[in-house]
Amino acid sequence: MLVLRENDILTLLGGLSPADTRDLLAKFHNLLRQYSNSVYQKSSERLIHQPERISIVTKNGNTALFMPSSVTTSTGVKVVTVPVKGLIKGSINVFSPDGDLVGVLNAAEITAFRTSLAVMIPFELYQGDKKNIIVFGAGRQAEWHIKLALLLADVDHITVINRSGPGRIGELFETLRSNYPKTQFDILLKHDPKYNASLEARLKDAAVVFCCTPSVEPHFPASYLDSKQRFISLIGSYKPHMQEIDAKTLRSGERIYVDTKEGCLVEAGELIMANVNEAQLLEIGEIPNGTVLKDSGNVVFKCVGMGVMDVFMASELLEMAKVKDLGLTVDDF
Ligand SMILES: NC(=O)c1ccc[n+]([C@@H]2O[C@H](COP(=O)([O-])OP(=O)(O)OC[C@H]3O[C@@H](n4cnc5c(N)ncnc54)[C@H](OP(=O)(O)O)[C@@H]3O)[C@@H](O)[C@H]2O)c1
Incomplete structure (x- = not known):
């Protein structure tokens, strides 16, 4: 399992060239095509699952958002809090298709x-x-x-x-x-x-x-x-x-x-x-x-x-981090 901190993510995204960005853009557009197509498919046939997000407003006025989704090859959930004061913070947890936790990523920069x-x-x-x-x-x-x-x-x-x-x-x-x-x-x-x-x-x-x-x-x-x-x-x-x-x-x-x-x-x-x-x-x-x-x-x-946008990007970043040997590896989670 790989943990990507905000700085790891900044390093990876900061190193994108115009060609890398266009490759990512093409993959991202294909993901959104699958999303748009999924409304015409039965749930059992879909590659994309995008249920509604859930929000909780605590007594102190902080809003926590829970965004689940699956792109079939990865499943995940982003949990972020919009605090009464300060910037949004949280994480994205990415799971393999059969449920292993493969990554935990800082959510702010990815969002x-x-x-x-x-x-x-x-x-x-x-x-x-x-x-x-x-x-x-x-x-x-x-x-x-x-x-x-x-x-x-x-x-x-x-x-x-x-x-x-x-x-x-x-x-x-x-x-x-x-x-x-x-x-x-x-x-x-x-x-x-x-x-x-x-x-x-x-x-x-x-x-x-x-x-x-x-x-x-x-x-x-x-x-x-x-x-x-x-x-x-x-x-x-x-x-x-x-x-x-x-x-x-x-x-x-x-x-x-x-x-x-x-x-x-x-x-x-x-x-x-x-x-x-x-x-x-x-x-x-x-x-x-x-x-x-x-x-x-x-x-x-x-x-x-x-949420599918977050799971897609988080999965891409985990692959990029493996190639560049970035992040903290946690074995035997
Ligand atoms: N569509 C999406 O998927 C998505 C995802 C994440 C965030 N967002 C939204 O995108 C927006 C910007 O996010 P961010 O992460 O860049 O936030 P941020 O870092 O907090 O920056 C917010 C910017 O908006 C300005 N601003 C705040 N309230 C304003 C108001 N009432 N009228 C005019 N300007 C105002 C701030 O100006 P000052 O410097 O003067 O405070 C600041 O420049 C937020 O609305 C956020 O909820 C959208």
Whole structure:
């Protein structure tokens, strides 16, 4: 049994090349295709099992989430706590098909990585301009969106927009400025005296907008965007009152791409407030291999995340760690 600490996971994910990332993306997309296909299969025929997650709110107000799933070759459960104060923490336990515990992994970095990787599926299929990117939020999710976008696309300019300070991004940008000398990295904070005018101007210039916050208010009104096509992703909302964009922006494409129709219709505030129905959604797992996105209007993607994503990524990391001889081995568990 292998234990992967946060630092082991950072080492493994930090060493990914563009080619490694594309290989991982292709495998991940196939997993989501199996998920989308599984709704048409009898339970006994499915390779993917994704029951609903369970949550417990303790007397102290800490929320524990239990996310079970199986991809047949691995079965697992992620248990994370959203504490009243501080960052989400927890672990992913991975079991062999017949029940041996094969790995225990720190969940925080994997969660941010797999969500950002899910966004990279439609981002990679999107054929439009990707040179100027705006990111709302300065946490772990924002960090991985930025790192993966730089691995997969030719980016001229990235602006992070955040509520308070630069968060994790200040330090990240220092490193990225030397690794990507041709790319411009900026931070715009809400307390900037010219915030609204600057936000509108930057959004007009942007080709891609990644939203990575638990906001309950849209980050901008639809009027801040012109008719130019953009890629817009949303990963932050997970409750009916949460929203990162308004209904008009949400509906600004031919359809809304999602990771899971079932999950998004119950959890994504933007979709619930805009009264979106299932027929307006397309799961990225329903996009056949070899397809490129040639939509007119914006390409909007909402992801609420699923346990199968964690078990898939945890299993991949365990294989990568064996090759690189990383982690703590526990024999005779
Ligand atoms: N879809 C999925 O599968 C999935 C998976 C994991 C997490 N998430 C969600 O993704 C979001 C970001 O996660 P993270 O791990 O990056 O969190 P994080 O490290 O805590 O960062 C959160 C970021 O959001 C900003 N923020 C917090 N509350 C806000 C509000 N009310 N309005 C505007 N900005 C706000 C914070 O700004 P300050 O620096 O000013 O505090 C910070 O920049 C969260 O909503 C989280 O629940 C989604």
